[in-house]
Amino acid sequence: MPSTAPRLIRSARLLDAAEARIASEFTAPPPPQNALTTEALLALAHEYLPAAMIVTHTTPLRAADVAALPDCVKMVATVSVGLDHLDLAALHARGITVSNTPDVLTDCNADLSMMLILAASRRAAEYFTLVKTGWTRPLGLSDMLGQRVTGKRLGIVGMGRIGQAVARRARGFDMDILYHNRSRLPPELEAGATYYATLEDMLPHCDILTLHAPAQSSGAPLMDARTLALLPRGAVLVNAARGKLVDEAALIDALRSGHLAGAGLDVYQHEPDPNPTLVGLPNVFTTPHTGSATVETRTAMCMLALDNVAAFAAGQTMPSPVKA
Template sequence: MSDTKPRILRSVRLLNAAEKRIETDFIAPPPPTTPLDTAAILKLAHEFQPVAILVTHHSPLKGADVAALPESVKLIATVSVGLDHLDVPALLARGIAVSNTPDVLTDCNADLAMMLIIAACRRAAEYYTLMKKGWGHTLGMDEMLGHRVTGKTLGIIGVGRIGQAVARRARGFEMNVLYHNRRRLDPTHEQGATYYESLEDMLPKCNILSLHLPAAPSGGPIITARTLALLPRGSVLVNAARGALVDETALIDALRSGHLFSAGLDVYQNEPNPDPRILALPNVFMTPHAGSATVETRTAMCMLALDNVTALVAGKPLPTPVTA
């Protein structure tokens, strides 16, 4: 690395350990008090001429935004695994490297998915609402009953790092794991899970369905009225991946009709303002897109983004490059 510290921007305040590292190893403006949007980050980039910009979903860079980046920028380091907010081909075409933060958030995302599974099956949202109202009466033997998680059949769509981590946790609950993926895993990674090439063949066998795949850039939702109808009546849907994967009107209809017993959701089509009809449903357990929201994981994500900047400036391979 040269004697001059690299100049960087970040669109959000990072965790304390990362901010201390920036103070020591980089030249950067003070951390923003609120997340910067795209216009603000572009304006600051032209004023500050950074070699790298650390971004999140708050400041998407697409189309004309990419063209508007100053020539000084050689790396966009997103503090996320997801790339929905970046036009990666356009960035690469401009000779701007892209990095993300895979692996370090796998366990916390899988933990949250298991929380959604358990909470949706055991009516956690309804129990919490009852208790906040003061409870007030004992429950009858057949009142407000949930479903046991142990021993159920879990279907997983998408078995990348997080999907496989969810499968490992499910085995601790003696669950029968099925999965659908673009391609079958190597048998050494299946660990007893059953592969279904056809989603339509897998869905009727699932008590619980959990989504762990990226949203298709040009495709529609994978969970529609048709695919929901293939699930057994009384099943549970969990989505800790992307809101665009689910037709929310079809989901609402399935929850209202009782075809779905419940749902556990961390992501929504319209964030941070989910459909009010979903918010009003008693049989949905919801979290605010918080899969990686632990001190340990968010710190590791920030540090990995900075590691990519350090590698770029030193002329070394990026630890976690995005190549397509």
């Protein structure tokens, strides 16, 4: 590698293709065997004195952590779209450039959302449990009936890249697309979807509701007892965006009462230790925050993080900077 190769550390081992690139294009210590704690990452930064750090959501950098970074650190590249684990204000106040990895995970997140929609509507968790624990008699005509997805009204909260990708997939099931967004999309992106300026106006019309919005700045859940009650009885809720968007106590009540027929969840208020009552409900289909968990997407995310580091080191425009 050239003597001017950018000097970096990472909080976790990246995928093989990205590790091979690090070995050939960057100056870096061996990858950690296990994801580093924030404390271990800070210690490594002081030992190795890198110009850039690559982190994931498992290694948060809060204000006190940012203050403890050595002055040599000029950039933090996170292998994620979400930034909840970073104190952006503290990083930018120290003049540290930040990048993330948007766009490359849009399709896989949309694919997972459709899986959650189908699984929650068709009672996949209950079917799986029945077969695995002992399916001993044929099901009658009225036993364990799910809900058809084809032709249903799908409400999308947050019509950004992922929301639009979900809408494209849902049209393959002849679903009517409704959406609520901070602003209305132009007609070519709306593609016939029905826009609602307020969430409250849209919810009564949704057979299935899928969330693709960032967490609210206030920290309050978007879907609480009041907003869940606005959904039609028998509706299905899907959340593959942020756990903070849903009041889980209210969701449990809605699922137990039958107001909601089911839920498909990839994210939770508390990770990696979600509410056992919630995930134990038979009408909840769960995945462990794996929206981007494919070889193709995770590799692309790692490579984009390295693209950002390389561009920053060369004084070039980064592909995906996070603005102050």
